[in-house]
Amino acid sequence: MSYIPGQPITAVVQRVEIHKLRQGENLILGFSIGGGIDQDPAQNPFSEDKSDKGIYVTRVTEGGPAEVAGLQVGDKIMQVNGWDMTMVTHDQARKRLTKRNEEVVRLLVTRHSLQKAVQQSMMS
Amino acid sequence: MDTESTYSGYSHYSGHSKKAHRQGSRDRHKSPRSKDGSRSEKSVTIQTPPAEPLLGNDASRTEDVQDDNWGETTTAITGTSEHSISQEDIARISKDLEDSVGLDCKRYLGLTVAAVLGLLVFLTPIAFILLPQILWRDDLEPCGTVCEGLFISVAFKLLILLIGTWALFFRQPKADMPRVFVFRALLLVLIFLFVFSYWLFYGVRILDSKDTNYQGIVQYAVSLVDALLFIHYLAIVLLELRQLQPMFTLKVVRSTDGESRYYSLGHLSIQRAALVVLENYYRDFTVYNPTLLMASKSRAAKHMAGLKVYNVDGPVNNAASQSRAMITAAARRRDSSHNELYYEEADHDRRVKKRRARLVVAVEEAFTHIKRLQAEEQQKAPGEVMDPREAAQAIFPSMARALQKYLRTTQQQHYHSMESILQHLSFCITNNMTPKAFLERYMSPGPTLQYDRDRWFSKQWTLVSEEAVTSGLKDGGVFVLKCLDFSLVINVKKIPFIKLSEEFIDPKSHKFVLRLQSETSV
Numbered sequence: 001m002s003y004i005p006g007q008p009i010t011a012v013v014q015r016v017e018i019h020k021l022r023q024g025e026n027l028i029l030g031f032s033i034g035g036g037i038d039q040d041p042a043q044n045p046f047s048e049d050k051s052d053k054g055i056y057v058t059r060v061t062e063g064g065p066a067e068v069a070g071l072q073v074g075d076k077i078m079q080v081n082g083w084d085m086t087m088v089t090h091d092q093a094r095k096r097l098t099k100r101n102e103e104v105v106r107l108l109v110t111r112h113s114l115q116k117a118v119q120q121s122m123m124s
Numbered sequence: 125m126d127t128e129s130t131y132s133g134y135s136h137y138s139g140h141s142k143k144a145h146r147q148g149s150r151d152r153h154k155s156p157r158s159k160d161g162s163r164s165e166k167s168v169t170i171q172t173p174p175a176e177p178l179l180g181n182d183a184s185r186t187e188d189v190q191d192d193n194w195g196e197t198t199t200a201i202t203g204t205s206e207h208s209i210s211q212e213d214i215a216r217i218s219k220d221l222e223d224s225v226g227l228d229c230k231r232y233l234g235l236t237v238a239a240v241l242g243l244l245v246f247l248t249p250i251a252f253i254l255l256p257q258i259l260w261r262d263d264l265e266p267c268g269t270v271c272e273g274l275f276i277s278v279a280f281k282l283l284i285l286l287i288g289t290w291a292l293f294f295r296q297p298k299a300d301m302p303r304v305f306v307f308r309a310l311l312l313v314l315i316f317l318f319v320f321s322y323w324l325f326y327g328v329r330i331l332d333s334k335d336t337n338y339q340g341i342v343q344y345a346v347s348l349v350d351a352l353l354f355i356h357y358l359a360i361v362l363l364e365l366r367q368l369q370p371m372f373t374l375k376v377v378r379s380t381d382g383e384s385r386y387y388s389l390g391h392l393s394i395q396r397a398a399l400v401v402l403e404n405y406y407r408d409f410t411v412y413n414p415t416l417l418m419a420s421k422s423r424a425a426k427h428m429a430g431l432k433v434y435n436v437d438g439p440v441n442n443a444a445s446q447s448r449a450m451i452t453a454a455a456r457r458r459d460s461s462h463n464e465l466y467y468e469e470a471d472h473d474r475r476v477k478k479r480r481a482r483l484v485v486a487v488e489e490a491f492t493h494i495k496r497l498q499a500e501e502q503q504k505a506p507g508e509v510m511d512p513r514e515a516a517q518a519i520f521p522s523m524a525r526a527l528q529k530y531l532r533t534t535q536q537q538h539y540h541s542m543e544s545i546l547q548h549l550s551f552c553i554t555n556n557m558t559p560k561a562f563l564e565r566y567m568s569p570g571p572t573l574q575y576d577r578d579r580w581f582s583k584q585w586t587l588v589s590e591e592a593v594t595s596g597l598k599d600g601g602v603f604v605l606k607c608l609d610f611s612l613v614i615n616v617k618k619i620p621f622i623k624l625s626e627e628f629i630d631p632k633s634h635k636f637v638l639r640l641q642s643e644t645s646v
Binding site: 028029034039059097 | 639640641643645
């Protein structure tokens, strides 16, 4: 998950499909995000590379739609509904996730355990 | 027996200094132990336990023991090591002091030589100018304007030289140094050679040949005065300026109680550095109090006391083995002297604090009785008006007891006589000082200068140094300033070479960003 400027990123990703839950007037997904190109990457507790300015999942509410869909704390969100999330500001990320007219969001998330699992399966 | 009197500084030697004396100057104090007992009733020679020789001289110990008279005239007390000198030694010491009159002659000799040379040097230019006028006035060319202008210049330069010499050299000598002051001697020699060569030239070229060019002669005199001014400049640089920049730090430790101070000096010879140290000693170090040392000595004595060595295998006179046996026995013995020390010190602190509280209260109360009369009130109340001395005497009795008790607890009672206390009290009253200001002098021992001269215990100093005392200070050098009761050990350290580099920061480059990490729930 290290980033070399100008080179495409390769990562092992998992597709997560979250169905938004309606709570009154709002549609909620049930998790919190942190990070963004306008934030301080050094304070991110989940990233391996402390200069990674991507969007990370910092909390997942219990029993919420995100947890049901299989999202875990510490996941890095790479795409939301086809939109790239590796080079966005914090606010842009929030907006892309909370569009009012979308009921389902399809995320591509990556985490370190995925990479390890693939490596192990390749070796065995 | 006199060992308790602390007024004469001679009757109380610490064991350490006595041994050093003996090792260093055995020809002067010829191990008077055996003779003491037989000559004077005043002193008591005490047979020290064989533990001592581990530190001292083995040879001298054995010859002491074998003196024939020792059985009859000495009192043997094992376990203590107090020394006292007899009348004979005191007489010998005072004779040595009188011999130092010879040094005074040396000092006056130096001064007279310098004064004579100075006078000669000062009169030389005047002589150069006047001699042709006196000797061959008629042959001389008339002195034109330039020549007369030179007269004025000579006059003023001589005046400046006179003032400069007075400012620099005409000072009361504040110390007597053991060896000659190298720079001063160098300067005197330089001046002498210089003036001598000028006179030589003058005598040969001008007097003998009766030169008629008067202007040339006057110019020659002016050049002499110029050169003298330059020598004066050299004198300032060598004697005053060179040592101003600090190059060494001296650590001065007093041998009896470990009190230490640091002083910064420039390039000085060892004897001049010793002078600086001594000048600062009187101001910075607390006064030497021999009674404070008795406690540790008695503790050490008690530790060794009670142990006696018996020779079971016959008269084998091996002092070293005996002492070793004593020391191992003493070390193995389980003793609680550290416990004693701790509780004794805690107790002493408590006692001092209590007495101090009582003293402060008493003095404050006493001071409230005194009030200063304003100018107009003075005429109105003619009755009880007192001057400061009487006022002091009036309030002194109420605080006298508390003060005396406090001084006794802190072992300071022999430094302050009643007369001195009264004087200080009237001084404080005159200057409107508060009780705390009055007590400042008695609360803790102050620097040596504060006390009466005969309580000082330190007036005659000896410089002990392995290197020549006129050589300069060197890093790692050690020298000792000894006086009769204690010594100051001085360690020289060089101030490190400091490498300072610069870094320029543009004030416009102070810019800041806000770094956030926010978390939004979606």
